[in-house]
Amino acid sequence: MFEMFKDKWILEALKGSSLGTKLSAIKKFIVDKSKIDNLTKCALCPNMCRFACPVSVVHARETTSPSGKSRIALFLKKNYIEKNETNIRPLYYCLACDSCSVSCPYNFSVNELIRPLRENYYKLAIYPQELRELITMLKEFKCIYNLSNKKPDIKNEENINIHEALLYPGCIMMKYYPNNTNVLSKLLEIMDLSVKVFSEMIDCGFLAYELGAHELFLEIASELANKINSYNAKYLITVCPECTFTFRDVYHDFKIKLRPKIYHIAEFINERMEGFALKQNLKVTIHDSSTLAIKLKKPNLLNDILKRIEGLEVILPVRYGLNTFEIVGENSFLYWVDRDLAYEINKERGEELSKFANNIIVASFAAKKSFEDLGYGVKEISEFIWDLINGLGESK
Amino acid sequence: MVKEVMRKAPKRPEIVEELKKLIGSRKVSNNLTDLISYSHDYWPITFTWLLNGSLPALPDVVVFPEDARDVIQVVKFAYNNDVPLYVYGGGSGVLGGAVPEYGGIVMDIKKFREIKINDIDMYVEVGAGANGMILEEFLNRHGFTLGHFPQSLYTSTVGGWINTKAIGQFSVKYGGIEDMLLGLEVVIPPGELLEIKPNPRAAVGLDLKQLFIESEGLFGVLTKAYLKIWPYPEKRILLSYVSDNLEDALKSVREIMLSGAKPAVIRVYDKIETLKWFHMIKKAKGKVGTIIILEGDEDLIEAEKIIVNKAFKNALSTGEEPAKYWLENRFNVKEISDYLPLGIIIDTIEISVGWSKAIELYNDVINAIRSVDGTLIAFAHASHFYPQGVCFYFIFGGLPSNKSSVLDYYNDVWESVMSTVIKHGGAISHHHGIGRMRANWVEKNMGKVAYHLFKKLKQCIDDKGILNRGNMGV
Known part of the structure; x- marks a missing residue:
């Protein structure tokens, strides 16, 4: 009947209290218990997930700790403090990685709890000034960059009428690694798919969604969904975990229909790599994407792929799988809000990984870019597999 | 505003x-x-x-x-x-x-979070701001453990542990933080760095480390600590027992403590709390449950298991399940989130006492809490043990009547428990420390001369009283 009373032992524990007290308590449980919102519960926690939060660990400040953010959010929500750019700023110190949810007894994602506030403040045009450029780009180009002069490095085969797969490169890949579209297409073709590459530069809308710019997100996502659906592909292959999550979960929540079955490239490789006898005498470590591990519930995807490669020694870092330590890519709003902190977080992760192996395997081009910027040897999983197939891999 | x-x-x-x-x-x-x-x-x-x-x-x-x-x-x-x-x-x-x-x-x-392992001398050099869980995971990945698992592990820091004389759930084997601390660095007024290097033991003048254990920030700003580490345990054995009453359970634990065996975890729950942690054991209703976890060298813990079974020969052995359940749920801290918004105040009070007065004190404290109008729940477990006695961890929750405020109810419970503990000659805190809540009872519990000396030490080290001004009433 009452949540508390599901635990029978509490009934026994209450036996010692006076009848009046017991009745008052029961009244509270009936009337008030369901009214306690999740943000309040999080704000009242002693921060039991702070060790898992990259922002909290590296920034090392209470205000940007998980429960610290919820407390500020609660004070804003209850109008105890003014809604201004300084006071709302902690709400943007989040990677949306959901690492907090893994050790939370309620499985709360702090990002989920505070995103509605970001949405309200976006409507009021209150947000950190550093985001202005990003928002302008999203409005003007429906992408976090102006990529109007970028094209995928591949010519789509026009004589094939029905393409099984549509490859969606995403914003980071198109800005920094457009040549990899060619590699990816060939890899998918070897895995028995006819492939077309999505060639228009509209991003998935992930950042607009996370910023709370929901009208803007709907505008971007609706246009993109129409275009994707027009290809009549069976599969939509993405290379970015955030794109996969957005297409699979967020579009669904916003009732935006995508007809193709959505795959992250690593999921696809994992399903179709059986026929390839891959060998490589090399020591590598991995950086698991929190979006794949936690949001998409694929905590062992990279390791599952790599452990099937003969001779490859995969050294797991301290933090991997569900306990991975997310880094800051350009597709995270923290990158735009606090570039110094983003650098510190990435450096911390890079230093951890480099103690285990010189070669880091990742499952996103955003992670590849971040590690490359710091000078680490890094390969995205599809290019790593492609190199192995073609005998181009490095050896120990 | x-x-x-x-x-x-x-x-x-x-x-x-x-x-x-x-x-x-x-x-x-x-x-x-x-x-x-x-x-x-x-x-x-x-x-x-x-x-x-x-x-x-x-x-x-x-x-x-x-x-x-x-x-x-x-x-x-x-x-x-x-x-x-x-x-x-x-x-x-x-x-x-x-x-x-x-x-x-x-x-x-918290920016002081660097971790360096010395695997020959078996200690870790760690920044005072390092998070407990990050430290333990780092040690585990390299084949070691600190053996320090306070319920706050996920959120607390090394400096906080030392400043409050913290203890972990595996204390019977690994001890409290005071047993782990080999050396430290601390900045003392008017602005000097005091360094105490790690040695296995030192008889070189006064052991100044002791000044900073449970000093709650009164004497200096801790920046670094050197803590003992242990090889990651080879094996773990999970045990549980149900005794007829608290006296019998404590008697069994005392026998273990006097045998020289060192189980990592021993937790004895009173009849109420047994219902929570032994909910899967029907025969535990109305009885007192004990969880025991042994870990370390396989030969050693097999021998300890024989000693434990002998000590609990009159109890019902209830297998691994209660210990497994506890291991899975021990860091689920949600009581304040669940009940505070309803106006129900929940808190814990940990105290220690010698074996001779343990049962009497337990009964008196539970009665003291119950005697405060508005109390909903009052129960306890014993979770840290010594050859000389025990730490009881009391949990209370109350919904003040219309006549009294939450603060009045809260203060009344604390007053009744503290005075009961002092009357029995127990220690008013076992590992949470004093802070501002317990400040009023420190002098009574320490004794006038000891408290005076404590204040003199504070005056000597921090003559202007800049550090944690107002804490512990000093």
Whole structure:
């Protein structure tokens, strides 16, 4: 009947209290218990997930700790403090990685709890000034960059009428690694798919969604969904975990229909790599994407792929799988809000990984870019597999 | 507009710019959000205020030092300008020990988080701001354990452990933080770095480490610690038993403690709490459950298992399940989140007492809590043991009647428990410390002469009383 009373032992524990007290308590449980919102519960926690939060660990400040953010959010929500750019700023110190949810007894994602506030403040045009450029780009180009002069490095085969797969490169890949579209297409073709590459530069809308710019997100996502659906592909292959999550979960929540079955490239490789006898005498470590591990519930995807490669020694870092330590890519709003902190977080992760192996395997081009910027040897999983197939891999 | 409940000194806004000049503006903040975040720790009563937009006390400024030089500069500044200085770690203290009631500076030491293992001398050199879980995971990945698992492990810091004389759930084998501490670095007024290097044991004058254990920030700003480490345990054995009553269970545990066996975990639950942790064991109803976990060298723990079984020969052995359940749920802290918004105040009180008075004290404390009008629940477990006695961990929850406020109810329970413990000659705190909540009972519990000496030491080390001003009543 009452949540508390599901635990029978509490009934026994209450036996010692006076009848009046017991009745008052029961009244509270009936009337008030369901009214306690999740943000309040999080704000009242002693921060039991702070060790898992990259922002909290590296920034090392209470205000940007998980429960610290919820407390500020609660004070804003209850109008105890003014809604201004300084006071709302902690709400943007989040990677949306959901690492907090893994050790939370309620499985709360702090990002989920505070995103509605970001949405309200976006409507009021209150947000950190550093985001202005990003928002302008999203409005003007429906992408976090102006990529109007970028094209995928591949010519789509026009004589094939029905393409099984549509490859969606995403914003980071198109800005920094457009040549990899060619590699990816060939890899998918070897895995028995006819492939077309999505060639228009509209991003998935992930950042607009996370910023709370929901009208803007709907505008971007609706246009993109129409275009994707027009290809009549069976599969939509993405290379970015955030794109996969957005297409699979967020579009669904916003009732935006995508007809193709959505795959992250690593999921696809994992399903179709059986026929390839891959060998490589090399020591590598991995950086698991929190979006794949936690949001998409694929905590062992990279390791599952790599452990099937003969001779490859995969050294797991301290933090991997569900306990991975997310880094800051350009597709995270923290990158735009606090570039110094983003650098510190990435450096911390890079230093951890480099103690285990010189070669880091990742499952996103955003992670590849971040590690490359710091000078680490890094390969995205599809290019790593492609190199192995073609005998181009490095050896120990 | 936020309200301050406990602030006892006028605002000093002028210190902000001076500190920015001293250590750099990036490391100094007087943003309202930061002042709010550092106005409290995890003292339950203050969270009832927080829900209404009230806070214990806002500091004037928060600083984020990145190395010992920054700390020295800030301590010198505070000393020279008579500005109170409060040190902040994970903020998981439950007694208001980190509340900046006289304003001034709060110093967050969480940037001090470097970890270096010395696997020959078997210690870890670790920054005082390092998080407990990050430290333990790092050690585990390299084949070691600290053996220190307070319930706050996920959120607390090394510096906080030392400053409150913390203890972990595996204390019977690994001891409390005082047993692990080999050396430290601490900045003391007026701004000097005191270094105590790690040695297996030293008889070189007074052991100054002791000054900083359970000093709650009164004597210095801890920046680094050297802690003992152990090989990651080879094997673990999970055991549980159901005894007829608390007396029988404690008698069995005493026998184990006197045998020389060192189980990592021993937890004895009273009849109420047994219902929670032994819910899967039907025969446990109305009885007293005990969980025991042995870990370490396989041969050694097999021998310990024989000793444990012998000590519990008159109890019912109930297998691994209760211990497994406890291991899976031991860090689920949600009581305050679940019940505080309903107006139900929940808190814990841990005390220690010799075997001879253990049962009497347990009964008297439970009765004392129950005697306060508004009490809903009162139960306890014993979770740290010594050849000489036991630590009881009491949990109470109450819904004050219309006539009394939450604060009145809360204070009445604390008063009744503290006076009961003092009457029986127990220690009013076993591992949470004193903070502001227990300050009124320290002198009575320590004794007049000891308390006077404590105050003299404080005066000697921190003559201007800048460090954690107001804490412990010193």
